[in-house]
Amino acid sequence: MKMASLLKKNFFLLMLGKLVSLIGTQMQNFALSLYVLRITGSATKFASVLAVTLIPQLILGPFAGVFVDWFDRKKIIVYLDLAAGLLVGGYAVLYMVNGGLSLSSIYVLAIALSIIFLIFQPAITTVIPSIVEKDELVDANGVNSFIMSIGNLAAPALAGVLFGFYGLSIILIINAISFIFSSICEMFLSIPKNNRMPEKVDAKVFIKDFGEGIKFVKANKLILNIMIMALIVNFFADPVFSIGSTYISKQIIKISDLQYGTMESIIVIALIIAPFFSSIVSRKMSMCKIIVVNLIMSGIFILILAIIPSPFYLNMFKGNTVPYISMIVVFFIIVLITTILNIGLGAFFQQQVPISMMGRVSTLMSTICMAAMPLARMIFGVLFDKIPAYTCIAICGAALVISMLLLKNGLYEAENTQETLIKVQEEIETI
Numbered sequence: 275m276k277m278a279s280l281l282k283k284n285f286f287l288l289m290l291g292k293l294v295s296l297i298g299t300q301m302q303n304f305a306l307s308l309y310v311l312r313i314t315g316s317a318t319k320f321a322s323v324l325a326v327t328l329i330p331q332l333i334l335g336p337f338a339g340v341f342v343d344w345f346d347r348k349k350i351i352v353y354l355d356l357a358a359g360l361l362v363g364g365y366a367v368l369y370m371v372n373g374g375l376s377l378s379s380i381y382v383l384a385i386a387l388s389i390i391f392l393i394f395q396p397a398i399t400t401v402i403p404s405i406v407e408k409d410e411l412v413d414a415n416g417v418n419s420f421i422m423s424i425g426n427l428a429a430p431a432l433a434g435v436l437f438g439f440y441g442l443s444i445i446l447i448i449n450a451i452s453f454i455f456s457s458i459c460e461m462f463l464s465i466p467k468n469n470r471m472p473e474k475v476d477a478k479v480f481i482k483d484f485g486e487g488i489k490f491v492k493a494n495k496l497i498l499n500i501m502i503m504a505l506i507v508n509f510f511a512d513p514v515f516s517i518g519s520t521y522i523s524k525q526i527i528k529i530s531d532l533q534y535g536t537m538e539s540i541i542v543i544a545l546i547i548a549p550f551f552s553s554i555v556s557r558k559m560s561m562c563k564i565i566v567v568n569l570i571m572s573g574i575f576i577l578i579l580a581i582i583p584s585p586f587y588l589n590m591f592k593g594n595t596v597p598y599i600s601m602i603v604v605f606f607i608i609v610l611i612t613t614i615l616n617i618g619l620g621a622f623f624q625q626q627v628p629i630s631m632m633g634r635v636s637t638l639m640s641t642i643c644m645a646a647m648p649l650a651r652m653i654f655g656v657l658f659d660k661i662p663a664y665t666c667i668a669i670c671g672a673a674l675v676i677s678m679l680l681l682k683n684g685l686y687e688a689e690n691t692q693e694t695l696i697k698v699q700e701e702i703e704t705i
Contacts, residue, residue, distance in 0.1 A: 284405045284463055285414070289421045291459030292398075295355065298452025300429035302362070304538065305437045305445040307520055308531060310380065319377065319655075326381055329648055330388045340483050342396045342633030346467060347404075350397040352460045358390050359453030366446035375442070395640070400632045403624040404466050415620045416549030419613060424546065434535020487634030490627070497626060499688040500565065500619070501642045503681050507569060509646035510673040513654035514576055516647075518667055519605065521658050522583045527594045527601070537602050544606045548613035556618050562689040566682045568615040569674065572608050576671030579604045584664040 310319065342350065365383055369375055406414040436444050491498055523529050555564060581587050582600050591597065627635045657666045
């Protein structure tokens with residue numbers, strides 16, 4: 275991974291703004307998860323908060339991409355970061371006035387931020403390929419992942435300490451400030467205007483532009499296969515991270531808020547070191563091979579994770595120290611593996627999709643990839659309340675391994691077909 279791109283003004287400002295806003299957002303997400311578990315004690319209600327954040331993205335996500343491709347992306351990210359800062363700041367005031375937040379108000383906050391995010395994310399996705407050369411994308415995404423990992427490392431530890439001593443209000447204030455700071459950084463970005471605003475805007479034009487994104491994905495069989503695979507994988511992998519890690523840590527192993535924050539910070543070290551391996555892996559393995567190997571390995575380690583909350587394993591030790599350390603080690607490996615995959619996939623999509631269509635294609639891909647996650651979170655949230663946690667985790671790990679074994683041949687066939695088409699096109703161009 276090369277750090278030269280970081281020294282360029284545009285990339286530096288982008289990373290600085292993202293780093294600050296990420297720290298604030300991750301602190302808030304961390305503190306809210308602990309707050310909801312504290313006031314409800316229910317995995318089902320905890321999972322419901324996580325699930326509702328995805329509903330706006332699933333309903334409106336594909337259509338948001340059209341607006342991202344139409345309007346100035348710099349203005350989009352600046353205004354939305356500012357709006358998020360004002361929204362969270364308002365909730366900080368509400369918390370201090372009422373002495374807390376109700377579960378219903380947390381739902382509203384989660385949905386509102388989700389709506390902002392569904393437009394913001396595809397806009398910011400186009401910025402890196404707009405300011406970085408194509409042959410530097412893997413390294414640029416590696417630097418991006420590295421910088422973001424620093425934020426993920428700092429946020430849980432800071433949130434654990436601040437939430438333990440001062441409660442949720444200080445976390446909300448910090449996040450509001452972080453969003454506003456990020457918007458200020460983004461004001462100074464120089465981003466090429468690749469948006470294509472039609473002269474006449476109506477429903478017919480909107481449907482036409484939206485359909486172009488669908489046609490592009492359908493024509494690219496490899497991207498389509500990856501999206502279908504991601505839909506299935508996310509159904510079984512997401513509950514392990516979004517529900518399982520917090521529920522097992524707090525409700526079964528009974529670790530403190532500070533221990534939980536420390537665990538999150540240690541695991542994030544995997545995010546920091548993963549970019550240093552991503553370039554090497556991308557040069558030595560095809561994208562499909564990276565997907566298959568990484569996800570099968572992830573499924574195996576999730577099966578190992580299922581052992582930790584089992585009575586058999588917990589009864590082997592007097593305290594929770596060994597199970598606590600065991601969770602850290604297993605999650606560290608899983609996060610390392612999946613981060614290497616995500617960096618490669620990010621660069622792959624940026625290389626495959628034209629910038630002028632990236633808003634539509636990225637939102638469509640995100641929607642399909644996330645489509646099963648709200649249902650998965652609700653189902654497994656109920657299961658964690660009804661059956662042993664180790665059984666839930668084991669189901670996820672086994673399903674992930676089996677799914678990848680069944681899907682890998684189709685993925686390889688799509689990759690071979692695309693490589694053949696590229697070679698034919700290159701031969702035609704040289705004639």
